[in-house]
């Protein structure tokens with residue numbers, strides 16, 4: 001079997017198009033411009049690239065982008081004061097604090113100081129609780145993107161066996177909650193899981209969010225299963241230079257799976273698209289307007 005390739009780049013472009021349409025309608029009909037504030041503390045090169053891409057795509061869909069670049073020595077009090085100002089600013093509908101923060105800042109305290117209604121990353125403890133209890137919440141962007149691709153490919157996920165490899169707060173756990181919400185039978189695997197290959201072989205859906213290059217080989221995959229590869233790992237090429245690979249052995253898994261996301265061009269582009277979707281959703285909710293269809297969980 002050769003797997004269908006789930007094209008995250010094309011899917012993300014479609015989501016951005018839907019976001020742009022909704023933004024335009026909000027402007028025309030309500031005079032509203034959804035606004036996303038991104039806070040970056042320090043000069044981590046990877047974070048700078050992410051923040052630049054987020055700002056660029058925010059503007060491209062017609063939303064307002066507010067970038068706050070703070071010195072690496074910024075105190076916790078100053079950062080919390082900025083978040084207070086953004087919480088109170090009616091032009092800001094979404095707030096994202098780029099992680100990781102420098103060591104002297106308490107990430108949990110900072111994230112939990114964001115107004116949950118503006119927490120477009122979905123990391124605030126209130127949103128985690130709302131998602132876990134099946135209530136309306138802001139949903140973390142990467143798992144939301146994975147869910148959208150799975151729904152698009154399968155229609156209903158009801159009754160499917162899903163195995164999520166990885167139990168992080170930003171990917172693994174919310175992914176499992178979303179799959180449970182769509183009536184999958186969900187197993188969360190991690191570094192202490194006994195017989196991981198045997199567990200993964202039961203899965204109709206495998207979501208790999210581990211951070212280990214090409215860890216999942218093709219012979220762990222049930223024939224016809226859908227493989228969603230969240231991993232982004234940079235490895236050395238034999239001929240020199242580097243390239244990005246996921247957490248699954250793409251060629252090996254694609255030979256067995258029914259469908260698979262590539263790296264790059266799979267989950268990655270969906271993450272920013274879902275951040276934009278969450279910002280529009282937050283703007284609609286803040287103004288008591290109907291939410292865009294298909295852009296939330």
Ligand code: NDP
Nearest residue numbers: 142166167168171190191209210211230231232267268271
């Ligand atoms: P974390 O490091 O926070 O979590 C990794 C998880 O993998 C942990 O739960 C860990 O288990 C588990 N794990 C580690 N080794 C093994 C193993 N040998 N067998 C089974 N499980 C194992 O990573 P993240 O969730 O933040 O990210 C995962 C990957 O996804 C990374 O490659 C990251 O770059 C990528 N990513 C991609 C995004 C995108 O936009 N596409 C967004 C976010 C992340 P334990 O808890 O037991 O230690």
